[in-house]
Amino acid sequence: MAEKVTIEKKVLSENDRLAAEIRSTLENLGVFCINMVSSPGSGKTSILERTLAHFGESIPTALIAGDVQTENDADRLKKAGGKTVRAIETGGACHLDAKMVKRVLDDIDLQDIRLLFIENVGNLVCPASFDLGEDLKVVLMSTTEGDDKPLKYPSMFRRSSVMIINKCDLLGLSNFDKEKARENALTINGKMKIIEVSCRTGEGLEEWYDWLESSVAQKKR
């Protein structure tokens, strides 16, 4: 297995090199970049739809939507008003890597963009290992998933700066304990910012929008 480990290390260091290139490009242009991660179906695309509708043209935004197969998410984001939306079909791979992202970014005119969302493949494990050159990771979990997810998938929660608890309109309809979820997340990552929302009812989204707006504003051009 030693050979496998060596080669995995090589793949990861090549990924880190490309991620650093992406990060430097985005830094120079003053683009704030978020890598959105979660289980399948936690609501990554839903919160992005809401966000696009909320900000309209006021924050010029580009979006890259990764999926193992289909361009469904990218289509949804275009319908929600996304002007610059690209799909990445990984064709089997369980995560996005910096090479896939760089190829797509090279094809986008970033001059006027202030905010870039990269919606990763729905997977709480593998995407944690691949830096995409983002400013930070936002991890979603939904109230229908089980409040112990941060303990079961610690790497992802440790590497994320913000956790969004989505589907708060469904609280009380499962055994999900919101306080326990917060506590579990903070056990893994004491600095985690936690925002509670429902993409369905709109509840809590103002806090997300405010955080996003000030994060973009702090990014110098």
Next chain:
Amino acid sequence: MAEKVTIEKKVLSENDRLAAEIRSTLENLGVFCINMVSSPGSGKTSILERTLAHFGESIPTALIAGDVQTENDADRLKKAGGKTVRAIETGGACHLDAKMVKRVLDDIDLQDIRLLFIENVGNLVCPASFDLGEDLKVVLMSTTEGDDKPLKYPSMFRRSSVMIINKCDLLGLSNFDKEKARENALTINGKMKIIEVSCRTGEGLEEWYDWLESSVAQKKR
């Protein structure tokens, strides 16, 4: 990348060899084995808790619960009445492989066991590639996840014989279209058996129990 591909093939063929060994052992003992797969939080542990409570001692059952970290699921299954329960903490790996399963099975007395559940890591991508020596895979999706999951993660749905749609008590509280979900699953896998349940209310579970009972009965000793 050629080198990486070759090594991945080697890892997979070694996995297939061990999976074949497991399959042959279980076959000789007349143990029916299910590899349970899904996103994190779709309800794999919940349906197993219900199943243990329903059958009690009438079907002697062993369970292996895989997680990246924690033994939470195994603990839940023991509390639900599981007599032979083992946890596998993968410690970072995004799937179970045949080697991990074989190591645990070597330590279980299978003489009186008729049914073995292997609860995989919550992940709709990577576990699809690793045969564990099971008779078949059962994939869960929940009504809070999005009805296009079979299209987005086709490999998993193609390799599963049964799809359980869980959390049917929450139908109508999201955009999930049950008929669309069925149609999408059958597009990917025309032979898929589909069972609709709610582990919370118990709705639909009789069909699951009946199917399970007859599958175990068909397995000759």
